[in-house]
Amino acid sequence: MKTVNSISAATLEIKKSKFHSFLVPFSLFEEKLEELKKVHPKANHHVTAFRYLNEYNQIVEGSSDDGEPRGSSGRPTLKVLQGNDLINVGIITVRYFGGILLGVGGLVKAYSDVANLAVKNANLLEYKDIFEYSFSVDYEKTREIEYILKQNGIFVENREFGIEGIEYTIRDDIEKINLIKGVL
Known part of the structure; x- marks a missing residue:
């Protein structure tokens, strides 16, 4: 499709x-x-x-x-x-x-x-199915995650800043979500 x-x-x-x-x-x-x-x-x-x-x-x-x-x-x-x-x-x-x-x-x-x-x-x-995925990252790993998100054009639905790190919610196809999961 x-x-x-x-x-x-x-x-x-x-x-x-x-x-x-x-x-x-x-x-x-x-x-x-x-x-x-x-x-x-x-x-x-x-x-x-x-x-x-x-x-x-x-x-x-x-x-x-x-x-x-x-x-x-x-x-x-x-x-x-x-x-x-x-x-x-x-x-x-x-x-x-x-x-x-x-x-x-x-x-x-x-x-x-x-x-x-x-x-x-x-x-x-x-056409690719789009999925939502949420994950947390310590502040020291934020730079690496932000780079990967930007380089791969991954859509960030939400970022919430907490005391120990950032909670991300992304929406994209399964390959890009698996790319993030592999880095975590």
Whole structure:
């Protein structure tokens, strides 16, 4: 599976209709949708599709046609996510109607094409399960731990300073967590 950690975008114009598609990390999906609705208030449709893993490691997915004919936009966009084996992502496509009806087949093609372009423009990353790990370090070993954390780009969720040392909470993939465990 693949995922993204930044937003990518693509635009298509088909028979005077403009389609602006945004591939976003799922953690930013709702926020980006609200932002796009404010930035594009005159857009006719804000079509969405998403896929993410829930706390039981099950894939949850969904889509919305947002007023387009049923099955003509959200579902084809979701199929792009499925076909590219993407997880923990969402796509939002903003459409401005150009005055020419595209028909259901034309809409399916347009939404699929612009979603595929957004995926093509993205920096796709290999998906890895993220775990949380907490540990304590004496102050004399702090410099070494901080160096390892920085060199390996390990995400530090929290640092709590105590009398005898620092309590760390990190979130990262299992290889990086095992790297820290090996040093402790």
